[in-house]
Amino acid sequence: MVCALRSIRGLWMERFFCSNCKRIYPLQPARWRCDCGSFLDLEFESRFPIQRILKRNPTLWRYREAIPIRHDASILSMGEGFTPLEEIQFNGNRIRLKVDYLFPTGSYKDRGATVLISKMKEWGVQKVVEDSSGNAGSAIAAYSAKAGIRCDIYVPQYTSPGKLVQIGAYGATLKKVEGSRERTAEKAMKAASKIPYASHCWNPFFLHGTKTFAFEVWEQMDWKAPDTLVLPIGHGTLFLGVHMGFKELKKAGMVKTIPKMVGVQSAACAPLYQAFKKNWREPRSIEKKETMAEGIAIAEPVRGRQILEVIGETGGEIVVVTEREIGLALREMGQRGHFIEPTSAATIAGLKRYLKKKRRKETIVSTLTGMGLKSAGKML
Ligand SMILES: Cc1ncc(COP(=O)(O)O)c(C=O)c1O
Ligand SMILES: [Zn+2]
Numbered sequence: 001m002v003c004a005l006r007s008i009r010g011l012w013m014e015r016f017f018c019s020n021c022k023r024i025y026p027l028q029p030a031r032w033r034c035d036c037g038s039f040l041d042l043e044f045e046s047r048f049p050i051q052r053i054l055k056r057n058p059t060l061w062r063y064r065e066a067i068p069i070r071h072d073a074s075i076l077s078m079g080e081g082f083t084p085l086e087e088i089q090f091n092g093n094r095i096r097l098k099v100d101y102l103f104p105t106g107s108y109k110d111r112g113a114t115v116l117i118s119k120m121k122e123w124g125v126q127k128v129v130e131d132s133s134g135n136a137g138s139a140i141a142a143y144s145a146k147a148g149i150r151c152d153i154y155v156p157q158y159t160s161p162g163k164l165v166q167i168g169a170y171g172a173t174l175k176k177v178e179g180s181r182e183r184t185a186e187k188a189m190k191a192a193s194k195i196p197y198a199s200h201c202w203n204p205f206f207l208h209g210t211k212t213f214a215f216e217v218w219e220q221m222d223w224k225a226p227d228t229l230v231l232p233i234g235h236g237t238l239f240l241g242v243h244m245g246f247k248e249l250k251k252a253g254m255v256k257t258i259p260k261m262v263g264v265q266s267a268a269c270a271p272l273y274q275a276f277k278k279n280w281r282e283p284r285s286i287e288k289k290e291t292m293a294e295g296i297a298i299a300e301p302v303r304g305r306q307i308l309e310v311i312g313e314t315g316g317e318i319v320v321v322t323e324r325e326i327g328l329a330l331r332e333m334g335q336r337g338h339f340i341e342p343t344s345a346a347t348i349a350g351l352k353r354y355l356k357k358k359r360r361k362e363t364i365v366s367t368l369t370g371m372g373l374k375s376a377g378k379m380l
Helices: 002-008 049-053 060-066 109-122 134-146 162-171 182-193 203-208 212-220 237-251 271-276 304-314 323-335 342-355 372-379
Strands: 016-018 042-044 085-090 093-099 129-130 150-156 173-177 228-232 260-266 319-320 364-368
Touching: 016 372, 042 203, 049 237, 060 109, 060 212, 085 212, 085 342, 093 342, 109 134, 109 203, 109 237, 129 134, 129 319, 129 323, 134 162, 150 162, 150 372, 162 173, 173 182, 203 212, 203 237, 203 323, 212 237, 212 319, 228 237, 228 323, 228 342, 237 260, 237 319, 260 271, 260 304, 260 342, 271 319, 271 323, 319 342, 342 364, 342 372
Parallel strands: 093 364, 129 150, 150 173, 228 260, 228 364, 260 319
Antiparallel strands: 016 042, 085 093
């Protein structure tokens, strides 16, 4: 009877599903993609009991009924989340910026890592592998350290030294890979045939952490959704998570509308911009150039099709920014008291481009995703 009741409420109904071929799979740590090769999503029913949420500590775990971890004892938390939503003016426009570099590892990636590694712990996993441009690796390494889970982090050789030191400090084994970010991913995927893959782009539990950005914005805006979100896109784990968060809120009757989703890419590496402009269903190969926005220098986004669908569904778009604009935004934000990394400055440069066509009363939320100290060496 209890079993039946709980499954009706959705608590025992979680499973992986593939939006490409419609296969479904039971949850298990070794499964990181579909047999058809596509990424997987997670079926899960979120609930938002506002009176209970309000009684809890200001961390992202206050939305407990919307996070797919079964037992409280599995939760690995360092008090992360519920970051400030700061009001700021750009050329006379009032914008709200989520200050997401204020996380234990200095970037928003902790949103995904706290949930994904809690799930790995719940599964009894002893070791994980991950690949990253640096920040996701730091976040996975930090939460693995807290869980007592060993981890191998694959990074491109060119990653900012600050991020490499940080990953090492958490006790992870650092695997530096010569060549591109894509080559790094290939190496990690090979390792993932034997070791569970705590991948921020493949594993949907990561998105069920990044979605908490949406819940926090909803609460901080008096339980309303903004009109538009301007967010960075590399693999799109924040972009997709935030959209998923607002979709869940809408399904639960908590907001009336889902915001328009605007993504920002670097002009030096903009596979999704190209696909968006040409109306393609999937991104295709591009010629990637150097950019200081290392976190969004992703030529082959795993969930590219999904990102393009979200843009189509919400009437959104992608804007691209030049190196010069990124540099100017970096300097401007420093002078406004925010020391951010160049990848985060790219989002601000994109926001400024978007503001040129903003509607008069449009409410816009954007973000500062990563702390400047991480790439201080490169910035020098
Ligand atoms: C600081 C920062 N901002 C934004 C991004 C982009 O995130 P995603 O690849 O999930 O789109 C990254 C990714 O590494 C990052 O490090
Ligand atoms: Zn499939």
